[in-house]
Amino acid sequence: MQHNEITELQYLIPPNTPQFPPTFHLNNHQCITTDPLHNFQNYPQIQSSFSSNNSSTSEEADELNDxxxxxxxxxxxxxxxxxxESARRxxxxxxxxxxxxxSQLHLLRTENLQLIDKLNIFSERHDEALQENAQLRDEVKELRQMITDLKI
Incomplete structure (x- = not known):
């Protein structure tokens, strides 16, 4: 679209339409304004119809929000x-x-005590066996001595 075509389009705008705000300008054939509410503020009939539609949509939006x-x-x-429920489970x-x-701790402690008792019993038996073995060695030594004495 060329610049002269844009000026021709202005004839299509109704005669009671206000002029563009001072911030309106053409830039690469695009209309740019710094006031985003400009179009609705300058056209009261559009603004009122938008507001009435907005109130009905606002009620619908409220119902939807509810x-x-x-x-x-x-x-x-x-x-x-x-x-x-998940926390309870x-x-x-x-x-x-x-x-x-x-329960496992109780069983293991009981088993541990039983094993300690068995170990103590075996230790006592071992000590008894060592003492008996020492006595038997002494007896063997004495008997050998007696045999050697008889041979002489």
Whole structure:
């Protein structure tokens, strides 16, 4: 589109339309304004129809927000219940594991005490066997001495 074509298009604008704001200018055949509300502020009939549409859409948006809020709250409530149930199951699992570990600890301590008792019994028997063995060696030594004395 060329610059002279744009000026021809201005004839299509209704005669009571206000002039462009001073910040409006052409840049590479594109219209740029620094005031984003310019179009609605300068056209009251568009602004009022937009506002009436906006109020009806606002009510619809409020209803939609309420519905979304209810859905969100329902999901949040379900998630909270699910999280509580999951936490309860987790606590039960941990308690069960703790109970099993305590039971295992009790069994292992009992077994450990029994093994210590057996070790003590075997240690005593070992000491007795060593003493008996020493006595028998002494007897063997004495008997050998007696035999050598008889041969002479």
């Amino acid at each position: 519905e979304m809020g209810l859905i969100f709250n329902e999901r949040k409530q379900r998630r909270m219940i699910s999280n509580r 987790s606590r039960m699992r941990k308690q069960k594991q703790l109970d099993e570990l305590c």
